Amino acid sequence: MAWLKTRKSRIHSRSRPINRVVYEVRFKPSDYLFPSIPELDGCVFEFALALLVLPSGIKLTPDPRIAPTAVGTINQFMTDPNRVITYICNSSDRRELAPKPKFDQWFDTFATDTFQKQDGTLTDADGLCFYIAALWQRNHPISHQIAVAFDDFAHQYNADKPA
């Protein structure tokens, strides 16, 4: 199935039916997470999994086919070695739409050592927890800079947190 690319928004998307439920994977351009790295302009994308069709009578449950399908889609998208994808979810997210632990599990199970993934966890004053991940190719020309920038983001947050 070919990528659908929206001309105006430069969004890349691909939809797949799994057990009669249709999901769409989207990658939307997003540069604001790495403002200190101009080399990444146009290369950073936010990853989102959207639920398009849920037929009546189907109960939405975690399906073991979602992980390899999503990871396969990400692998294809990441064949451009300059791309970085980011992912976020929070503790109020619906479980079946791949919260962070599930995202980690996908990569632990299916990803090769081609990629580097880094994580961060932020909690706001109301106890809402945000899980953030960034993924890029290990041989990305500025892999170290990306790692430092993302780490900086996570560690700035935790810098003065009580132990």
Place this chain on the structure above:
Amino acid sequence: METKTLTPTQKREWALSVARRMMANKRRIQAEAVAEFKNNPARTTRILSELARLRDDSTK
């Protein structure tokens, strides 16, 4: 990076504001995907036909 001049509290607020923005973007991306799907009858028909075919195949 300009955030290095911020106090720890400001840094935390900055990080949270980025996280909230990412979260809002994700919700928007998901909503757009659903809206575009519903507003594209040809694509909707094609995907629903594929679903019907899969369902038929699974019952054979």
